[in-house]
Amino acid sequence: MTNVQQTYLKIPKRWKINLIFSIAMLVALIYSFAGSEINILRLSSVFYSFKYMILAYTKINWDLVLGMGIYPFSDGVVYMALETLAMAFFGTLLGGILAIPLGFLSSETVGGKTGSRIGSAVLVLIRVFPEIILAVVLLKGFGINSMTCVMAIGIHSVGMLGKLFAEAIDNMDKLPLEALDAVGANRWQKIRFGILPQIAADFSSVTLYRLDINVRSASVLGIVAAGGFGAMLSYASAPENQSVLAALMVVIVPMILIMDAISGYLRGKLI
Amino acid sequence: MTRFTLTSGKVIVKPFNKIWIVLFVILIIVVVLGQYIYFPEYLTLAEIWPFLKKMFSPRNDIFGHRTWGDYFNYIFTIIPYYLLKTIKMSIGGTVIGSAIALPFSVLAAKNVFKNKWITSPFRFIMNIIRTIPAAVMVIVAVFIVGTGNLAGIIGFSLFSFGIMAKMLYEVIETSDMNSFEALESTGANKTQAFRYALLPQIFPIFISYLIYVFEINIRASALLAFVGVESIGSIIQVGLDGGDFDYIGGVVIVLTFVIIIIQLFSNWIRGKLQ
Numbered sequence: 001m002t003n004v005q006q007t008y009l010k011i012p013k014r015w016k017i018n019l020i021f022s023i024a025m026l027v028a029l030i031y032s033f034a035g036s037e038i039n040i041l042r043l044s045s046v047f048y049s050f051k052y053m054i055l056a057y058t059k060i061n062w063d064l065v066l067g068m069g070i071y072p073f074s075d076g077v078v079y080m081a082l083e084t085l086a087m088a089f090f091g092t093l094l095g096g097i098l099a100i101p102l103g104f105l106s107s108e109t110v111g112g113k114t115g116s117r118i119g120s121a122v123l124v125l126i127r128v129f130p131e132i133i134l135a136v137v138l139l140k141g142f143g144i145n146s147m148t149c150v151m152a153i154g155i156h157s158v159g160m161l162g163k164l165f166a167e168a169i170d171n172m173d174k175l176p177l178e179a180l181d182a183v184g185a186n187r188w189q190k191i192r193f194g195i196l197p198q199i200a201a202d203f204s205s206v207t208l209y210r211l212d213i214n215v216r217s218a219s220v221l222g223i224v225a226a227g228g229f230g231a232m233l234s235y236a237s238a239p240e241n242q243s244v245l246a247a248l249m250v251v252i253v254p255m256i257l258i259m260d261a262i263s264g265y266l267r268g269k270l271i
Numbered sequence: 272m273t274r275f276t277l278t279s280g281k282v283i284v285k286p287f288n289k290i291w292i293v294l295f296v297i298l299i300i301v302v303v304l305g306q307y308i309y310f311p312e313y314l315t316l317a318e319i320w321p322f323l324k325k326m327f328s329p330r331n332d333i334f335g336h337r338t339w340g341d342y343f344n345y346i347f348t349i350i351p352y353y354l355l356k357t358i359k360m361s362i363g364g365t366v367i368g369s370a371i372a373l374p375f376s377v378l379a380a381k382n383v384f385k386n387k388w389i390t391s392p393f394r395f396i397m398n399i400i401r402t403i404p405a406a407v408m409v410i411v412a413v414f415i416v417g418t419g420n421l422a423g424i425i426g427f428s429l430f431s432f433g434i435m436a437k438m439l440y441e442v443i444e445t446s447d448m449n450s451f452e453a454l455e456s457t458g459a460n461k462t463q464a465f466r467y468a469l470l471p472q473i474f475p476i477f478i479s480y481l482i483y484v485f486e487i488n489i490r491a492s493a494l495l496a497f498v499g500v501e502s503i504g505s506i507i508q509v510g511l512d513g514g515d516f517d518y519i520g521g522v523v524i525v526l527t528f529v530i531i532i533i534q535l536f537s538n539w540i541r542g543k544l545q
Contacts, residue, residue, distance in 0.1 A: 025366055028363075029363060029366045029367070031362070032420075035359075036359075042416060042417055042421075053415065093296065129523075130493055130526055132490075132493045132494050132504070132507070133493070133507070133519070133522070137319060137322060140319050141314070142315075143315065147313075150303075217404070220407065220494060223494060224494070233407065233410070233498070237413065237497075237498035239413065239414050242414055245407075252404075253402045253403065256402035257398065260398075260402070
């Protein structure tokens with residue numbers, strides 16, 4: 001046998017794993033469609049609905065979008081977009097501030113072995129808890145207004161931000177800490193002069209990334225609590241109110257695109 | 272920033288004092304939270320604890336009297352029915368969305384297609400789809416195909432497509448292109464080169480993203496009940512309307528377990544693949 005043939009025979013045989021994987025995916029797919037009531041009547045109405053949907057986008061009620069004419073500005077979609085951005089911004093700010101102590105605690109550099117274990121456990125618990133249920137619980141404490149959303153977003157953000165903060169602290173250069181030890185700095189001085197200057201850029205970049213996520217969740221979380229697009233979205237979920245949904249989409253899509261662009265630009269500047 | 276010009280002609284720029292950022296942040300917090308000093312009746316934090324107590328114990332008032340047996344019966348019989356619906360929708364959406372995202376992410380990768388005119392339109396479409404939140408996507412799907420599982424699957428497919436395509440083309444752009452070029456130089460076309468050079472590289476990452484997207488879909492599906500698709504959120508909605516807070520507590524317990532199981536499974540599979 002030639003050298004090429006030998007090498008060719010040695011290629012790993014992955015077809016078994018691939019087969020199992022494909023079959024599993026196919027079975028899952030077929031199973032997921034079971035009971036979804038697909039029938040000719042429904043499929044035949046799809047094109048009609050699609051046509052109607054496109055029609056709704058061609059004649060958008062700009063008075064409703066901008067809050068002019070018979071609609072007061074505080075009922076307009078643009079005002080809701082501003083409220084959503086404010087909610088996301090304040091929620092992220094709150095989450096970022098709360099995440100700093102938890103991040104320090106759960107990093108091994110500052111918190112030590114026990115501290116990091118306790119901190120990580122708390123962070124995992126916060127991450128696992130779904131945001132919508134957090135909003136439902138906080139509804140009792142803050143009432144039906146946008147503050148509920150802000151608090152839900154803020155508390156939920158802590159989970160991811162704290163974890164990423166802790167990773168940033170553990171991955172940084174430890175030599176400045178030794179130098180500070182050598183000159184007799186205490187723990188707070190070490191955090192202030194040894195850790196904070198190194199990770200400030202990382203923190204900001206992670207927080208900006210979280211702001212992106214929070215703008216998205218703030219725009220739908222209002223369905224449960226209030227504030228932002230919430231009330232309008234649940235109104236638009238009725239099929240006959242497609243024109244309202246069109247008016248919402250015209251604002252939501254550019255808003256998130258612009259937010260992504262801004263935070264991407266700022267993150268690029270930071271690193 | 273203030274600039275000082277010394278007599279020697281040297282310009283010194285005084286660095287921006289970071290204390291102003293801190294003061295600005297404190298000002299925002301004081302302004303937002305300060306409303307509760309003037310309107311303390313809006314802040315009813317004391318009600319959270321009794322609500323949590325109601326969530327994790329059987330209902331016991333004049334409208335409903337349940338025992339712990341009823342509570343656990345509910346968790347083990349009714350909630351799994353809704354959970355299954357949720358999981359079905361998430362699986363269907365994740366698999367379809369990711370399957371469509373795989374070819375599209377190649378078309379959007381700058382290192383596979385050097386031509387800007389091919390990648391830019393695909394990137395634009397993906398960015399537009401990615402901006403729309405899952406719940407809004409499902410509202411659109413409900414309008415097109417009517418309520419039910421199918422709307423959830425279609426909405427989640429589009430949503431998963433958005434996330435997956437973006438993450439995948441970033442992975443493809445950072446992957447090693449040497450073998451791809453080697454295959455192309457032997458006369459393979461782009462599809463063959465992708466199949467034998469890039470797919471083995473990105474496949475493990477693809478699988479771990481698949482589970483990640485699945486988890487996001489499970490979380491998002493709780494909100495679907497509020498836009499007209501039956502899911503695990505239906506229990507939350509009905510519970511909020513009828514005061515059956517213990518059922519909401521049951522959902523919390525089940526959902527938390529499901530997400531923990533998915534994360535453990537994802538960790539296990541990631542360990543296997545590497």
